Amino acid sequence: xxxxxxxxxxxxxxxxxxxxxxxxxxxxxxxxxxxxxxxxxxxxxxxxxxxxxxxxxxxxxxxxxxxxxxxxxxxxxxxxxxxxxxxxxxxxxxxxxxxxxxxxxxxxxxxxxxxxxxxxxxxxxxxxxxxxxxxxxxxxxxxxxxxxxxxxxxxxxxxxxxxxxxxxxxxxxxxxxxxxxxxxxxxxxxxxxxxxxxxxxxxxxxxxxxxxxxxxxxxxxxxxxxxxxxxxxxxxxxxxxxxxxxxxxxxxxxxxxxxxxxxxxxxxxxxxxxxxxxxxxxxxxxxxx
Amino acid sequence: xxxxxxxxxxxxxxxxxxxxxxxxxxxxxxxxxxxxxxxxxxxxxxxxxxxxxxxxxxxxxxxxxxxxxxxxxxxxxxxxxxxxxxxxxxxxxxxxxxxxxxxxxxxxxxxxxxxxxxxxxxxxxxxxxxxxxxxxxxxxxxxxxxxxxxxxxxxxxxxxxxxxxxxxxxxxxxxxxxxxxxxxxxxxxxxxxxxxxxxxxxxxxxxxxxxxxxxxxxxxxxxxxxxxxxxxxxxxxxxxxxxxxxxxxxxxxxxxxxxxxxxxxxxxxxxxxxxxxxxxxxxxxxxxx
Numbered sequence: 001x002x003x004x005x006x007x008x009x010x011x012x013x014x015x016x017x018x019x020x021x022x023x024x025x026x027x028x029x030x031x032x033x034x035x036x037x038x039x040x041x042x043x044x045x046x047x048x049x050x051x052x053x054x055x056x057x058x059x060x061x062x063x064x065x066x067x068x069x070x071x072x073x074x075x076x077x078x079x080x081x082x083x084x085x086x087x088x089x090x091x092x093x094x095x096x097x098x099x100x101x102x103x104x105x106x107x108x109x110x111x112x113x114x115x116x117x118x119x120x121x122x123x124x125x126x127x128x129x130x131x132x133x134x135x136x137x138x139x140x141x142x143x144x145x146x147x148x149x150x151x152x153x154x155x156x157x158x159x160x161x162x163x164x165x166x167x168x169x170x171x172x173x174x175x176x177x178x179x180x181x182x183x184x185x186x187x188x189x190x191x192x193x194x195x196x197x198x199x200x201x202x203x204x205x206x207x208x209x210x211x212x213x214x215x216x217x218x219x220x221x222x223x224x225x226x227x228x229x230x231x232x233x234x235x236x237x238x239x240x241x242x243x244x245x246x247x248x249x250x251x252x253x254x255x256x257x258x259x260x261x262x263x264x265x266x267x268x269x270x271x272x273x274x275x276x277x278x279x280x281x282x283x284x285x286x287x288x289x
Numbered sequence: 290x291x292x293x294x295x296x297x298x299x300x301x302x303x304x305x306x307x308x309x310x311x312x313x314x315x316x317x318x319x320x321x322x323x324x325x326x327x328x329x330x331x332x333x334x335x336x337x338x339x340x341x342x343x344x345x346x347x348x349x350x351x352x353x354x355x356x357x358x359x360x361x362x363x364x365x366x367x368x369x370x371x372x373x374x375x376x377x378x379x380x381x382x383x384x385x386x387x388x389x390x391x392x393x394x395x396x397x398x399x400x401x402x403x404x405x406x407x408x409x410x411x412x413x414x415x416x417x418x419x420x421x422x423x424x425x426x427x428x429x430x431x432x433x434x435x436x437x438x439x440x441x442x443x444x445x446x447x448x449x450x451x452x453x454x455x456x457x458x459x460x461x462x463x464x465x466x467x468x469x470x471x472x473x474x475x476x477x478x479x480x481x482x483x484x485x486x487x488x489x490x491x492x493x494x495x496x497x498x499x500x501x502x503x504x505x506x507x508x509x510x511x512x513x514x515x516x517x518x519x520x521x522x523x524x525x526x527x528x529x530x531x532x533x534x535x536x537x538x539x540x541x542x543x544x545x546x547x548x549x550x551x552x553x554x555x556x557x558x559x560x561x562x563x564x565x566x567x568x569x570x571x572x573x574x575x576x577x578x
Contacts, residue, residue, distance in 0.1 A: 022454050023435030027443035031434065079400065084392040101446075103373040107396060108443050111368065114400060115433030118407045122425040132421050136411040144404030145320065146312030154316035154397050157390075165311050 003052075006059075007044045010067035011035055014120045018112065030101040030109040031116075034074045039092050039221070042275055043178045044070045046200065049271045050182030050193060053264030061131055062185040064124020068117040068139060069178050075113035076149050076174075078106055085153070086226055093221040114143075134184050142177025149174050156232065163233045171208065172201025192260040199255035200272070206248040207279045209236040214281040245284045252276040292341075295348075296333045299356035300324055303409045307401065319390040319398040320405075323363045328381050328510070331564055332467045333359045335489065338560045339471030339482060342553030350420055351474040353413020357406040357428060358467050364402035365438050365463075367395055374442070375515055382510040403432075423473050431466025438463050445521065452522045460497065461490030481549040488544035489561070495537040496568045498525040503570040534573045541565040 001009075015035055019028040044066035051062035081088040081096040082103065089099050098106035118136065125132040142148045152170025155161035176197030180190035211220050212227045213236035227234035236244045255276075256269045277285060290298075304324055308317040333355035340351035370377040370385040371392065378388050387395035407425065414421040431437045441459025444450035465486030469479035500509050501516045502525035516523035525533045544565075545558045566574060 018434035021435040022440075022451075022458075024440050024443040024447055024450070024458075026446055027440065028434065075400075079396055082396065084396065105443060105446050107368055107371065107373065107399075108439050110396075111364075111399065111403065112434045112439045114403050115429050115437070115439065119426060119429035119433060122422050122429070125422060129422055130418055132425075133411050133414060133418055136421075136425075137408060140404050140408035140411070144408060145307035145317065145401045146310045148404070150397050150401045150404065151311075151313050151316065154313040154394060157315055157394050158313055161313070162311075169311075169313075 003045060003048045004041070006048065006063050007041050007066055007070065008038075010063040010120065010124075011038070011070060014067055014071060014116050017119070018116055026101060026105055027108055027112065030097050030105045031112055033094075033100060034078050034097050034109050034113060035071070037092070038070070038074075040275070040278065041070060042204070042279070043073055043174065045271065045275070046175075047178045047182035047185075049264075049268045050179050050196075051186040053259070053262050053268040054183050054186035054188035055263065057187045058128050058131065058185055061124050061128050061135070062182065064120050065135055065139075065181040065185045067124075068121040069142075069174065069181065071113045071117035071120065072139070072143050072149075073174065075110040075117070076143075076153070078113065079110040080153060081222075082106055085156075086223070086230070088223045088226075090217060091222050093218075096222075131184065131187075134190070135181055138177050138180050138184060138190065142173045147173055148177075156230075161233070166233065167205045168198075168201070171205040172198055175201035175204065188262075195258040196255055199251050199258055203248050203251035203255060203276060204279065206235050206244055206251065207276070209234040210241065210244055210248070210281050210284060211279075213237065214241060214283060219281070241284060242287075245280065245287075248276070248280060292334055292337045293330070295337065295352050296330050296355055296359065297327075299352040299409065299413075300327070300359060303356055303360060303405050306408070307405055315390060315394055316397055316401065319386050319394045320401055322383075322389060323367050323386050323398050323402060324360070326381070327359070327363075329564070329567065330359060331493070331568070332362055332463065334560065334564070335464075336467045336471035336474075338553075338557045339468050339485075340475040342548070342551050342557040343472050343475035343477035344552065346476045347417050347420065347474055350413050350417050350424070351471065353409050354424055354428075354470040354474045356413075357410040358431075358463065358470065360402045360406035360409065361428070361432050361438075362463065364399040364406070365432075365442070367402065368399040369442060370511075371395055374445075375512070375519070377512045377515070379506060380511050382507075385511075420473065420476075423479070424470055427466050427469050427473060427479065431462045436462055437466075445519075450522070455522065456494045457487075457490070460494040461487055464490035464493065477551075484547040485544055488540050488547055492537050492540035492544060492565060493568065495524050495533055495540065496565070498523040499530065499533055499537065499570050499573060500568075502526065503530060503572060508570070530573065531576075534569065537565070537569060 047066045078097045147169045155166040179193045179197035183190040183193045212224050336355045367386045436458045444455040468482045468486035472479040472482045501513050
């Protein structure tokens with residue numbers, strides 16, 4: 001099975017469980033809308049690639065961790081799109097959850113997805129219960145307080161957020177959790193992998209800033225020009241487009257260089273490079289070539 | 290240590306972890322506002338009472354499970370109070386989180402509390418990792434889809450929710466999880482305890498309907514008369530006040546009768562009766578006496 005199929009299967013299993021029995025139909029439909037069809041599934045792809053590179057032990061656990069990470073990412077998108085935050089009417093080229101199902105169900109969709117994530121992780125660990133505590137606490141660090149993605153979003157409500165801290169929490173923390181969960185699922189020590197997560201998170205933050213500054217809504221699949229409109233810190237604005245793109249490429253190189261020696265290092269390096277090229281706005285990649 | 294002190298200590302430890310390091314100050318303050326000072330802490334009290342009745346093994350795990358349940362309850366209150374749901378300006382006699390900190394931080398407070406709950410549970414299981422999977426999946430069943438409290442809240446967005454299913458999810462599911470987690474934390478089989486949770490959940494739903502119908506905002510600590518205003522099913526309205534109160538008392542008796550034979554059964558029965566008396570609106574208790 002390809003990693004793409006493994007990820008979709010694990011997500012489908014989680015969504016099917018949520019839809020089963022006496023589930024309220026609209027919330028069940030909203031949850032499915034939030035998860036399928038997905039975007040590039042960048043985080044679960046990376047998590048599985050690290051698990052494979054680290055030896056590929058416990059594939060069921062690795063799949064569960066990858067699904068949990070993607071469900072948490074989907075939850076953050078649904079809540080970030082709400083009128084009280086980004087007020088984004090589109091996501092992945094389709095109506096966002098609150099536009100399609102209304103605000104109450106969008107709040108509940110995010111809540112349900114967070115719960116589904118931890119549930120998926122726990123179920124995946126049935127055959128290796130000793131892995132659940134390290135995986136779960138790695139994940140909670142990536143999403144919760146004091147410095148996960150929820151904290152990152154909350155920095156936008158502060159008068160002058162420290163930019164580094166804000167970006168590290170909003171984007172970096174989940175990448176760190178992604179990479180470290182992949183390693184932990186494979187039974188490897190996750191600590192040597194932290195730097196890869198930090199570099200990837202930083203690179204993706206620049207990529208997202210560039211996407212917001214350069215692309216139209218059709219290419220991005222979501223409203224753009226929001227950093228200027230919402231006065232959010234943006235490296236595309238601070239550094240200029242060309243400099244920001246060069247900075248992103250440097251971060252990707254540092255990410256590749258940080259990969260610890262392991263059997264599957266080459267494949268993982270290729271994946272990191274390919275994903276990064278795909279994420280940067282096409283017009284900048286062309287200009288830089 | 291009394292159970293009250295154990296509960297507040299476990300909650301304080303979770304909130305301190307959330308506030309530590311580089312936490313965004315407003316979100317950290319909002320989380321503390323949502324958790325302290327608490328209400329009657331009915332659910333963690335019951336969870337600990339069941340754990341004690343079941344033998345009192347693993348007190349650290351029992352405390353963690355009790356804190357997790359209360360954090361999830363607090364999360365549901367913060368989100369339920371939002372303008373797009375109940376639009377409640379007060380809670381526990383104080384401004385609700387969105388009134389005090391704004392809507393974005395209220396959404397994030399609920400999210401952070403859900404994550405903190407699973408984190409608290411995982412940390413508490415460090416010395417008994419084999420308990421984490423059953424405890425965690427019992428909790429996710431109580432709060433998520435298809436039939437936990439998130440599903441219960443979502444039924445309010447359906448045109449004609451089946452009343453039994455709605456109430457079982459909105460109130461009953463977390464009581465079932467509360468009681469079963471208490472048993473599981475003590476190393477007992479949680480299944481014989483399910484009926485107690487169901488009966489307690491049903492009793493508390495009637496008590497809440499009565500509170501909404503009979504009390505003013507000062508006594509309830511939150512806006513009342515909401516069931517009529519929001520056209521929500523209410524047993525106080527359907528059965529009439531006197532009948533509904535009698536029904537609640539019958540459910541409490543059934544709850545007490547359902548307690549499985551165990552060492553601490555007597556203390557648990559006393560707690561269930563005392564808590565129920567405290568929860569029913571005083572004027573009805575007086576009239577029925």
